[in-house]
Amino acid sequence: MSKVLTLHKLTNNEHWFSTNVTAYGKAQIDAIHDAEGGTIMPTSVPSPFARFDLVRSAFQNLSKNINLKGTKNDERLVSQCFDIGELFFNFDKLSDRLRIIKWDKEDDLKQLLKGNKSHKRLGEAYKLYFKEDAEEYNFDELKSIFILYYDNGIKSGFVGGTSPSTLFFSSPNDLSFIDEKLGSNKLFGETFYPLHKRDIQYQKLWYYLNKLPNFREKFKDISDYLSKSLSLLQDENPVLWREIGENGEKIIIKDFEKSFDRLTTGIQNEFVEVLGYWLRKSTIKPENLSDSGFIIKSSKYKSGLMPMVLQSNFSNDKIKYAHGNWDPKQIVPTSDPNPWDKRRLPGHADVYPWLTVSDFLEPHIVRLVYPVNSNCFFDGGWKGPDGSKGYLMPLKKEFFDFFNTTDLINGSSVNIEIKELAGGSVRVSLRIPIQAEGEYVYFTRLYMSSDSLTSPRKPNLEKNEGVVIEYQFGVNIMPFIKIDEPDFKSNYRIHLVDRDVDVLTYDNDYNLLFFDEANKQLSNAAIKNRNSKSVNTGATSKVYVLEEQNFDYIAVEVSGKRGLIIPKFPTVSMGDDVFRFAIDFGTTNTHIELNSTNNPSPVAFEISEKDVQIATLHDPVMEEIDRSLNGSRATAILDLLPMEMIPEKIGAKHYVKFPQRTALIENKPKYNETLHGMADFNVGFMYERKHIPKDIYTVKTNLKWENYKLDKQAEKRIEGFIESIMLLIRNKVLLNQGNLELTELVWFYPMSMLEGRRNFFEAIWQKNYKKLIGEKKVPLKIPESIAPFYWYNRTVRTSKYPAVSIDIGGGTTDVVVFQDDNPILATSFRFAANAIFGDGFTLDGAADRNGFIKKYESEILEILEANGFDNLKRAYEVIKDRQRSDDVLAFFFSLKQNKEIRDKVVIDFNEMLAKDESFKIVFLTFYTSIIYHIAKIMKLKGLLMPRYITFSGTGSLILDILSPKSATLSQLAKLVFERIYETEYHEDGIEIVKQDTPKEVTCKGGLRMKLDFNKEDSGEWDEKTEKMKTILYGTSDDKLASKRDTYNKIEELVPKVVEEVNNFIKLLFDLNNDFSFKAKFNMNTGAIENYKKLLEKDMEQNVREGLKIKKDELDSQNDPIEETLFFYPLIGALNHLAYEITK
Known part of the structure; x- marks a missing residue:
């Protein structure tokens, strides 16, 4: 059938x-x-009404099974229903991609019925459905349907909406283009997610709705599903199950409605509802995600929500991510153009701060032409062969919002690793700790080599590829220390050398940016330009002055690209050792001695291995193993540091030591601006040691006697020199853990220095002491001739006979007579080493007419040339161009101490002169005239002839040229005193006391003096010296100057001065009869009569020229007489004599 x-x-x-x-x-x-078993969706059914029914049927079918399982179609429909609901719930998170469109049943249906024929038919069909299925689908209570429209910028369309039978429905279209992940669930994918596997708050929304009046009746299929889902939740998430309750009884409607606002379409007060039930939305509270295991582990960041750090290929799926555990397949972009605190989490709709590779790693890594000095700077752990090129840290400043430089340097949690690969590429890996115990996220970037300068490679951040760029520059930091003291005012100099001179890199614009521990950029660094480069030659250099602020790292900015320098500052607290410094700021040389509570013996200032003041970014070993810096020829990086700042080390064992030439180097500073020592100016440590190009630098000597009244720039130069010295002292104390504020300082001045000039210097010393040392103590000044005695008095006794202390500098000679260890008489005069080696009364220089230069210049230059000292020869040429004889001859004297020369040949100018028979008369006249003048004063003051005469000051080295034997000098002095006193010497005799380093004696004596640095200089020594000060006019009537005598009427004394000097010259040459100059000094006595005539020549003219120069220094002709006139004619005579001898 x-x-x-x-x-x-x-x-x-x-x-x-x-x-x-x-x-x-x-x-x-x-x-x-269904012949397909529910695997294929039905087609050719009216929509959306059939869709309502399909979704409802799916819920009915799944609810029949305790595990909510069913056909693929049913599971898809239910899963997509929940997906649509979750989009509504998270609308605010996705508002940039979602739009809610309201379809009003009454108004919009009327519009359809009023429309064209097609619209009218559609409206009639809708009307029929609404009427016929009113009870079945709740159409009778339906007011509106809300449609979701999705647009991700690539594809768009209607994706679903609200349903009167199941709350939500999805479009039958292919929705796989919706690339959204909520929690750990990918929406509209091939994996279907039942409710109990979804976001906690979203699940609570359903159970909240289920508790609302009549909801269970109107949405019976949904309610049945929820009941079974709650049972499954007990196993899936028992904590959440307990929060909801066995039947949802723990959901408190009022509390829920307080926590979750009504959802609107985006139009104010247009709320989204289904059958009168208001839909709720997830309140955007990013802090709800702050318990993620990917939160960065940082104790520093305090500015908001702590971000996550995320990487692709992170394998641990046990770590909580956002709304679930991490998916190892999750792709994390290595860059994101949005601010990191406004980004959506990868794979999620949630906006929560997160960081990726490009937030911490720069697109470029800067390669240097030398290895990094790893003792002083963090090198990223890069350890290549000796001399290998190092790198700046390719870290962005944002990294230090979360970590300190010490975290990176210690490397225990956060760490960076730099590894070179084949072909010059570099891989950088940054390890970042996260909250998950023992876990780290690694930001890794490959930097590709870019060998072409004409068409350099560009970074490709989408592929996470950066670029290696090589720059030629150097950075030096002074001092290399950080003081851990509240309110401590730091004072840094940061020296930048840009040596990029290739035609393609010449325009590179270098800039240094400084950041403190709080990662705040410091903005008040003064920038001082020092040098300028040209294409293929030279270097541009500048010094950054950073005062009263500490910095943690430096960003090097080069034409838009950046790399970081991270100093490994030693951080120390000030100790309790009290240092005392003595500074002899001399005409020719400056010397510094120091002692301290822990080391009371005076020592010369030095910078040793243990207290190096400056840190170079380049490894100092390159100075020895490869000065070409890997063939780059960027030697300016090495050479400009000692030229424009200081050498790395100073001391007897090193290239530079104190006493140091009193010379200042400058590069046309802007004198109308605030100027700084060790920035606009620096101590000329390389002067007389290296070639100093005169087209770049200006060297200033004779600072002590510059006319600051006529030349305002001179005042700033003097202050620049003193500030530079004070910086060295400050750094010395800090690096040796002394107490800076308790540091004591004494400086010296010649008694012949006018009070106005003395006050000028005192103001500068006090100003810089207060600025760089502190205000608890004060610097004190002591006459140059007083201090040496306090060093010599360990052996020199003055209880019976007086002792004479003679301090011979470059410009002045100070004399003090001591009795019973107390100074009783003092005098000072501008007759010192420069009287022999200077230009006489020629102020503009006359080196071409200097006898010593004329005789020895060729010989010395030949030695330099023969031994390959071309740099020194060029240095000499620059000095000679200035035509200052004292500078030229100081260069000759310096060659003996030049370590570079000593290793190959000895050039001892002192010894050359000591062997020169012809010039002996010059030194003999100089020495004897000083003894003669002192003997005259002492006799007039009724003092006994001295038991000792002590010598100090660099100028006293002249005595060794005359005779290395102190006994011979003593015999000569004895004869002069006997002639003046017209009696035989006392039985104890006379002894000349001097030492090999006479410049140090003044400072050593100053350190031994009992001084009170706790109160302002009362002028005690000024008062004492003023009382002791004795000025013998130097006239034939042996007249002493009174306090009331002024320069106004001094002209009338000129004839008697000439007469007195003639008396001296006669006495000098008469001594040869009793004390053979030939035998005692190996002097050429064959020309003795000619020497005498030359000394007597133009005597009156010389007196008047000396007086004119002196008067030019005065504020008024009514100023009191400051020094004897006796030596004025001898200054001109000795210069003339030396020149004539060489003819």
Whole structure:
């Protein structure tokens, strides 16, 4: 018998039969056979009404099973229903991609019915459905349907909306283009997610709705599903299950509504509802995600939510990410153009701060032409062969919002590793700690080599590829220390040398930016330009002056690219050791001695291995193993540091030591601005040691006697020199853990220095002491001739006979007579080493007419040339161009101490002169005239002839040229005193006391003096010296100057001065009869008569020239007489004599 074909399976009858079914209902629909088993969606059904029914049926079917499992179609429909609901719930998070469109059943249906023929038909169909299925689908209570429109910028479309039967429905279209992940679930994918595997708050929304009045009746299929889902949740998430309750009873409606706002379409007060039930939205509270295991572990960041740090290929799926655990397949972009605190989490709709590779790593890594000095700077752990090129840290400043430089240097948690690969590429890996115990995220970037300067490679951040760039520059930091003291005012000099001179890199613009521990950029660094480069030659240099602020790292900015320098500052607290410094700021040389509570013996200032003041970014070993810096020829990076700042080390064992030439180097500073020592100016440590190009630098000597009244720039130069010295002292104390504020300082001045000039210097010393040392103590000044005695008095006794202390400098000679260890008489005069080696009364220089230069210049230059000292020869040429004889001859004298020369040949100018018979008369006249003048004063003051004469000051080295034997000098002095006193010497005799380093004696004596640095200089020594000060006019009538005598009427004394000097010259040459100059000094006596005539020549003219120069220094002709006139004619005579001897 044939089978009857029906849509359902509710009959087994054959042939014709009658049925009592008058309409299709739920039973008939459920009985329809699906040959595909629910794997393919039905087609050719009206929409959206059929979609409402399909979704409701899917819920019904799944709810039949305790595990909510069913056909693929049913699981997809239910999963997509929940996906649509979750999009509504997270609308605010996705508002840039979602739009809610309201379809009003009453108004919009009327519009359709009023429309064209097609619209009208559609409206009538809708109206029919709404009427016929009103009870079945709740159409009678339906007011609006809210449609979701999705647009990700690539593809867009309607994806679903609200349903009166299941709350939500999805579009039947392919929705796989929706690339959204909420929690750990990918929406609209091939993996279907039941409710109990979804976001906690989203689940609570459903159970909240389920508790609302009549919801269970209106949405029975949903309620049935929720009941079974809650049972499954007990196993899936028992904590959440307990929060909801066995039947949802723990969901408090009022509390829920307080926590979750009503959802609007984006139009104010247009709320989204289904059958009068207001839909709620997830309140955007990023802090809800702050318990993620990927939160960066930072104790520093305090500015908001702590971000996550994320990387692709992170394998640990046990770590909580956002709403679930991490998916190892999750792709994390290595860059994101959005601010990191406004980004959506990868794979999620949540906006929560997160960081990726490009937030911490720069697109370029800067390669240097030398290895980094790893003792002083963090090098990223890069350890290549000796001399290998190092790198700046390719870290962005944002990294230090979360970590300090010490975290990176210690490397225990956060760490960076730099590894070179084949072909010059570099891999950088940055390890970052996260909250998950023992876990780290690694930001890794490959930097590709870029060998072409004409078309350099560009970074490709999408592929996470950076670029290696090589720059030629150097950075030096002074002092290399950080003081851990509240309110401590730091004072840094940072020296930058840009040696990029290739035509393609010449325009590179270098800039240094400084950041403190709080990662705040310091903005008040003064920038001082020192040098300028040209294409293929030279270097540009500048010094950054950073005062009263500490910095933690430096960003080097080069034409838009950046790299970081991270100093490994030693951080120390000030100790309790009290240092005392004595500074002899001399005409020719400056010397510094120091002692301290812990080390009371005076020592010369030095910078040793243990207290190096300056840190070079380049490894100092390159000075020895490869000065070409890997063939780059960027030697300016090495050479400009000692030229423009200081050498790395100073001391007897090193290239530079104190006493140091009193010379200042400058590069046309802007004198109308605030100027700084060790920035606009620096101590000329390389003067007389290296070639100093005169087109770049200006060297200033004779600072002590510069006319600051006529030349305002001279005042700033003097202060620049003193400030530079004070910086060295300050750094010395700090690096040796002394107490800076308790540091004591004494400086010296010649008694012949006018009070106005003395006050000028005192103001500068006090100003810089207060600025760089402190205010608890004060610097004190002591006459140059007083201090040496306090060093010599360990052996020199003055209880019976007086002792004479003679301090011979470059410009002045100071004399003090001591009795019973107390100074009783003092005098001072501008007759010192420069009287021999200077230019006489020629102020503009006359080196071409200097006898010593004329005789020895060729010989010395030949030695330099023969031994390959071309640099020194060029240095000499620059000095000679200035035509200052004292500078030229100081250069000759310096060669003996030049370490570079000593290793190959000895050039001892002192010894050359000591062997020169012809010039002996010059030194003999100089020495004897000083003894003669002192003997005259002492006799007039009624003093006994001295038991000792002590010598100090660099100028006293002249005595060794005359005779290395102190006994010979003593015999000569004895004869002079006997002639003046017209009696034989006392039985104890006379002894000359001097030492090999006479410049140091003044400072050593100053350190031994008992001085009170706790109160302002009362002028005690000024008063004492003023009382002791004795000025012998130097006239034939042996007249002493009174306090009332002024320069106004001094001209009338000129004839008697000439007469007195003639008396001296006669006495000098008469001594040869009793004290053979030939035998005692190996002097050429064959020309003795000619020497005498030369000394006597132009005597009156010389007196008047000396007086004119002196008067030019005065404020008024009514100023009191400051020094004897006796030596004026001898200054001109000795200069003339030396020149004539060489003819």
